[in-house]
Amino acid sequence: MTRKTRSAATEPHFQRSQSKGEKTTQIQADHHFLPLGQKCEDMIHLALDAIDRMPRAQKPVIGKQIEDSMWQLLELVTRAGRRFHKSTTLEDAVIALDMLRAKVRRAHKRNLISHGMYREWARQNDSIGRDLGAWYKHEREKKGTQRKTTPSTRAEAG
Template sequence: MPELAIIQKTYDLIKWYVPILNRLPREHKFQLGNRIVETLYKFLESLIEAKYSRQKQAKLESLNVSLSILRYQTRLLFDFALFSTQRYEYVSRLIDDIGNDLGGWLKQLQKRTDETSRQPLPVNS
């Protein structure tokens, strides 16, 4: 069964990002680096949980917050001059792409919810 695109993109982001984070200077690796790694792993786990959950919307909305945190953590790496501009732009595009997929998934769920709530109730004769 093919994986959801957002899950595959997150997996690919982790494969690209974690080795870079593991090479950060010691004073940043064990603080910011580890936090980013934890955020990434938790994000992937939560996506997989949402895929199988009956309460997808609530899980996905909390993932929006996690993605925002990841954006700020990544920006800190750049602001601390631990990242080249090229790497920062690349990872930002990856994160934005995941964010677009997440937003699309949420819109799709909202549309389904709206359609379900608009259906007329059956009339008993």
């Protein structure tokens, strides 16, 4: 049985990196969505510390909602990077980020998150929002430049 391989021109560039002392190998694709995914992971790391500091009674409710929203955002960013038609998934990611911001604001207003932690979290959310918005705008513009051929446009061209 032979395996078909893609040519080097169509294959995305991959780098293998292995940390010292670890047996796992991470594969990082050379795509524009990876920095955004890394920002989401950094935000999750920061947020899990903040959620751990929440009062015990609030962790299962608000803490869990915030954590689920962050994982959903990371999943949507990853899905958008892997899909051919990205705009609908990116739109869902923008909505997920808006919902996450609302939940974090609610937690701050209830004094479940310190002001310093909220300020850092909001800064990271804003950075993710700028990148996500730029990516979404780029995909919409790219979609708008692709001209669809309909029977009327074919008749005009011919």
